[in-house]
Amino acid sequence: MRSALPLIRVQRRLEVPRRVSAAVSAVFILLSFAVAALIFELMGVSSIATFGVIASVFTNPNLLLQAILRGLPIGLAALGLSIAFRMNFWNIGAEGQLYMGMFAATGVVLLHEYQGLIAEPLVIVFMVLASFVAGGLYCALSAALKAKMGVNEVLTTLMLNYVAILFVDFLVYGPWRDPKGFNFPLSIQFPDYARLGFVMGSPSYEGLAMLLVVAFLVYGLMRHTTLGFEMRVVGESPEVAKHAGISYAKALIIGGFISGGLAGIAGFSVVSGIIGRLRPRASPGYGYTAIIVAFLALLNPWLIIPASIFFGGLIVAGDLIQASLKLPFAAVQIFQSIIFLFIIAGEFMKRYRIIVSWR
Amino acid sequence: MADVAWIESVLSGAVQAGTVYLLASLGEVYAERSGILNLGLEGMMIIGVAVSFIFTNALGHGAALLVTMLVGGLVALILAFMAVSLRLNQIVVGLALTLFGLGLSGFITSAEIRKGILLSLNPNLSEATLVTQQAPKLPNIAIPVLSEIPLIGEPLFNQNILVYVSYILAIVMWFVLFRTRFGLSLRSVGENPAMADAMGVNVYLMRYIATVIGGMLGALAGAYLFIGYQPFWQEGMTQGRGFISLALVILATWSPLRAILGAYLFGGVEVLQFRLQLLGVGAQTPQFLLMLPYLVTIVTLTLLSFEGVKKRIGVPAALATPYSRE
Numbered sequence: 001m002r003s004a005l006p007l008i009r010v011q012r013r014l015e016v017p018r019r020v021s022a023a024v025s026a027v028f029i030l031l032s033f034a035v036a037a038l039i040f041e042l043m044g045v046s047s048i049a050t051f052g053v054i055a056s057v058f059t060n061p062n063l064l065l066q067a068i069l070r071g072l073p074i075g076l077a078a079l080g081l082s083i084a085f086r087m088n089f090w091n092i093g094a095e096g097q098l099y100m101g102m103f104a105a106t107g108v109v110l111l112h113e114y115q116g117l118i119a120e121p122l123v124i125v126f127m128v129l130a131s132f133v134a135g136g137l138y139c140a141l142s143a144a145l146k147a148k149m150g151v152n153e154v155l156t157t158l159m160l161n162y163v164a165i166l167f168v169d170f171l172v173y174g175p176w177r178d179p180k181g182f183n184f185p186l187s188i189q190f191p192d193y194a195r196l197g198f199v200m201g202s203p204s205y206e207g208l209a210m211l212l213v214v215a216f217l218v219y220g221l222m223r224h225t226t227l228g229f230e231m232r233v234v235g236e237s238p239e240v241a242k243h244a245g246i247s248y249a250k251a252l253i254i255g256g257f258i259s260g261g262l263a264g265i266a267g268f269s270v271v272s273g274i275i276g277r278l279r280p281r282a283s284p285g286y287g288y289t290a291i292i293v294a295f296l297a298l299l300n301p302w303l304i305i306p307a308s309i310f311f312g313g314l315i316v317a318g319d320l321i322q323a324s325l326k327l328p329f330a331a332v333q334i335f336q337s338i339i340f341l342f343i344i345a346g347e348f349m350k351r352y353r354i355i356v357s358w359r
Numbered sequence: 360m361a362d363v364a365w366i367e368s369v370l371s372g373a374v375q376a377g378t379v380y381l382l383a384s385l386g387e388v389y390a391e392r393s394g395i396l397n398l399g400l401e402g403m404m405i406i407g408v409a410v411s412f413i414f415t416n417a418l419g420h421g422a423a424l425l426v427t428m429l430v431g432g433l434v435a436l437i438l439a440f441m442a443v444s445l446r447l448n449q450i451v452v453g454l455a456l457t458l459f460g461l462g463l464s465g466f467i468t469s470a471e472i473r474k475g476i477l478l479s480l481n482p483n484l485s486e487a488t489l490v491t492q493q494a495p496k497l498p499n500i501a502i503p504v505l506s507e508i509p510l511i512g513e514p515l516f517n518q519n520i521l522v523y524v525s526y527i528l529a530i531v532m533w534f535v536l537f538r539t540r541f542g543l544s545l546r547s548v549g550e551n552p553a554m555a556d557a558m559g560v561n562v563y564l565m566r567y568i569a570t571v572i573g574g575m576l577g578a579l580a581g582a583y584l585f586i587g588y589q590p591f592w593q594e595g596m597t598q599g600r601g602f603i604s605l606a607l608v609i610l611a612t613w614s615p616l617r618a619i620l621g622a623y624l625f626g627g628v629e630v631l632q633f634r635l636q637l638l639g640v641g642a643q644t645p646q647f648l649l650m651l652p653y654l655v656t657i658v659t660l661t662l663l664s665f666e667g668v669k670k671r672i673g674v675p676a677a678l679a680t681p682y683s684r685e
Contacts, residue, residue, distance in 0.1 A: 043466065044475050090450055145657075149664040152609075154398065154450060156660060158602050159653040170646035288458060295451065328472070330465030330594075337459035341441070344452055348445040 009355045016350045021298075028346035032339040039334060049325055054317040063316055065204040069274060071312025072207035073098065073266035073283070075304055077290035079211075079218045080262030082299040084139075086222065087235040087255045089146070091139060093157025094263040095287025096164035100138040101131035101267025103168055106187055106278040109194045110176065120193050127194060127268055135264020136257040138164065143256025147249035161287070169280045176278065187278035196273035203273040210269070211308070214262065215301040221258070222301075231255045263287060284315065284329070292340040311336065363510065369630060370514035374522060377626020379404075379584045381525045383604035384611060384618045385532055386576025392536065392613055393569035394549040394677040398453025399438050400577045401601030402460020403431045407581020409464035412592050413473060415494040417480035420586060424521075427582040428575040434460065435574020439567045446681035457601070465594050492592045494585065497521060521583045526619075528576075533615040545569055549675035552682040562682050577601065599653065606656045609663055613675060628655050 013020075037047035057063045077094040084091035105127040112123050138160060145151040172185045181188070196210075197203035222228040233241045234251045241248055266286060271278055289311050297303035318332030383400055390397045397403075407427045414423035434456060441452045467476060474489050497519035506516040536542040547555040548565040556562050581597065589596070603625060611618040632648045635641065641648045662668065 043472055045472075092454065145661060145664075149661060151660050151664045155602060155606050156657050158599065159606075159656050162599050162653045163650045166646040166650050170644050173646070174644045291454065292458075326471055328466055328469030330462045330469060333458065333462030334466055335462075337455055337462050340455040340458060341437075341452075344447050344455060345441060345445065348441075348447055 010352045011355060013351060013353055021350050024346045024349045025296075025343070028342040028349070029339060032335075032342035035342070036335045036338045039338070040331065045325070045327060045331070050321060050327070050331065053320050053324065054314065057313040057317045057320070063320075064313070065202065066316045067313035068204045068208050068309050069312065070315045071308040071310070072203075072211060072269045072273060073286040074289050074293055074311050075211045075308030076214060076266035076269060077263040077287050078293040078297065078304045078308055079214050079301055080135075080259040080266070081290055081294040082297070082301060082304060083218060083222065083231065083255055083262075084259035085235075085294060085299055087231045087252060089143060089235075089252060089256060089259070090154045091142070091157050091256065091259055092154055092291065093139060093142060093160050093260070093287070094266070094290045095283060095285065096157070096161035097135035097138050097260040097263035098267040098270065098283055098287045099161075099164035099168050100134040100260075101264030102271045102278055102282060103164075103171065103267075104130035104134035104264065105268040105271050106171075106176065106190075109190055110187070112194075113188065113191070123194055124196075124272065127272060128265060131264040131268035132261040133264070135267060136259075136261030139260020139263070140253050140257040143253045144249075147252040165281065168278065168282070172278055172280050178277075185280050190272065190276045194272060195276055196269060207269060207273055211305055214265070215305055218262075218301045227251070227254065263290070266290070285333070289315075289336060292336060292343070295340070296343050367510060367513045369627075369634060370511065371517075372630035372633070373623050373627035374514050374518060375588055375626065376629040377623040378518075378522050378525050379580050379588065379600055379622075380604050380607055380625050381529065381618060381622035382521070382580035382583055383577050383601060384607045384622060385525070385528055385615055386573035386580075387604055387608045388611065388613050388615050388618060389532065389536070389545065389569045390573035391608055391678055392549045392675055393545050393566045394552065394675060394680060394682070395439070395442055395566055395570045395573070396449045396453065396605075396679040397435070397438060397570065397573050397577070398450055398602075398605070399434065399456030399460065400453075400573070400604060401597060401599065402457035403434050403574050403577035404460075404581035404584070404601040404604075405464040405595065405597045406434060406460045407431055407578030408585045408592070408596060409468050409581075410578070411582035411585045412468060412494050412590075413476055414480070415586050416488050416491065417477050417484065420495070420497060423586065424579070424582055427578045431574040431576070431578020431581075432571045433574075435571045435577070436567075438574065439570040442681065443563050443566045443570070446683055449679045449681075461595060468592055468594070494590045494592075496590045497587045519587050521579070521587045525583075529615050529619050536615060546675075549677050552677050556682075556684065566682075577604075580604070603652060603656050606660055609674075610659055612673070625652060625655070628652050 033051070037051070040047040040050055057067055077098055081091060081094055108118070108123060108127045108130050112118050118126055139157070142153045142156040142160065145156055146153045172187055176187045178186050178188045195203070196206050200206050222232065230241070230246045230251045233244060233246055234248055238248050241251070270282055270286065275282055293304060293307045293311055297307040314332050314336060318329045321327045321331055322329055383404060387397055387400055410427045410430050411423045414426045438452055438456055441447045442449045466472060470490070477484055477489055499517055499519050502516040506512045536545065544555065544560045545565055547558070548560060548562050552562045584597065584600070585592070607618065607621040607625060610621040628651050632651050635648055636645050
């Protein structure tokens, strides 16, 4: 007898074909658009106007360059996170590591301005290096606590975000405040040699080049080096890693260092490429958006580039929406998080197939 | 120097600040006892703040508290659906919900949209109410006799209703968790879901219930933070209190009663930070004092990870692991 209700069974897929995976992602991203539209309409906001603004960002060349620029810190941090997540190291601290990178990059500029220890053309090189080390050490702290004592990294990296933001607050409200800045909490403006874009003329071009180089390095590291192999094994199974003679602690701490270091460089890209100085709360959550991007790109370094530009575009759209539609920036945050939720839900559809039968 | 009145006021402040943590960690104790790690707690809390802010101004305290808990429960339902039914990674789902909560709270409290919501709820509101960033605070109710006890009477028994609710909840939730059949089922689901299932416990249902309780109390903690403690809206004003509550659950070793001590300890740290600022410590650069709660959390987590301690604090064995019958 035919029952009134269909029988719904869920079956695990043994393998996920690439085509299924891509199709599911596409469908779920479209679904997230629909749900976001619904929420906007419920709040009495025109979803067509909102999406129109978002679409305009990607069709207007000038705005697209802006999208690339705002996507740069997101992409760099996401590349770092892709390493951490492959190790099963839940680094939620990209935001804090990014702030430490901003701190270190600004420190190098100030050091040169006031002490003049570094040759001018080398300043930007040292900025990158310093921000890498600062972000890296900041993340390695959580990695070491996890590797040596089993402290949950989710909570420590999260807590360190708040600490880093307050630390940068302290600097710009205190010792690093521009003496000629009318008491505003801002550092001095960076001179041209410390700005991204002084080689190719636009920070967007240089930023994109930087993103490609880092993606290539991360891909090479994870696929073609012993360290990368060890980190992947640690992520798959710490037990197997132990039997294979891989030091869990070493892989985790070095991997954590690189992961945080890339978020640190993301911080460099914010102060050097986007703002041109240090100010409080300089990141509108790039480090958190990077988590979404890493997942959307399935931790693949190459896919992280378009994904980060897309989310960079959303941030640009957020600014436009604020100005033209008088909507809060939070509209973009809602949109981002809904995309995130749907990407995650899409994972289920990839892993399982749903069979509906009428018997 | 430190006279009785000063100590009383510090203790009172610790209880007031700590109640946010207490309410949130009580709910989280249930969720984690059932095996669900709710990293969305921060988001549920900030939604609680935003909803209580709007609804208090529109309809008053009672309605605000009800709606807040309802909304918190609904958001938790999303978490339960994704983590329990779809068996997705709880860390990622929770994080997504926290980001969602931060976005939603900023969205509904932004000037224009808030005005629209307020007017649709209550068309008779004054212009001042439509633009205010504040809400009326819950009144303190002194409990006769008990509030007269020297030193602890004032801090414990001259507070607002939500503080008393948190005491009662802590005791009731402890009793239910450790002395009833329902509590036994809840704990078994978090320890060994396969066995619980074999014994006839509905694993999914228990986890849904526990997660929703956690979300309701997380949002209630947010409502308390606003109308019971600091009734002045600022975007993102929870400032990681939801995440700190997650750490407190570990400190409380998943017991509702021990959550009281942990919550007031952290409330104390928060109050100390204000007090030191009042005394002129870090007057120019308060940032280092503001870092205290986060640093204390990290140190606490580290201390709890020493081998000897770790052995004694049984984590729910199935925490953050999805269950499926396959």
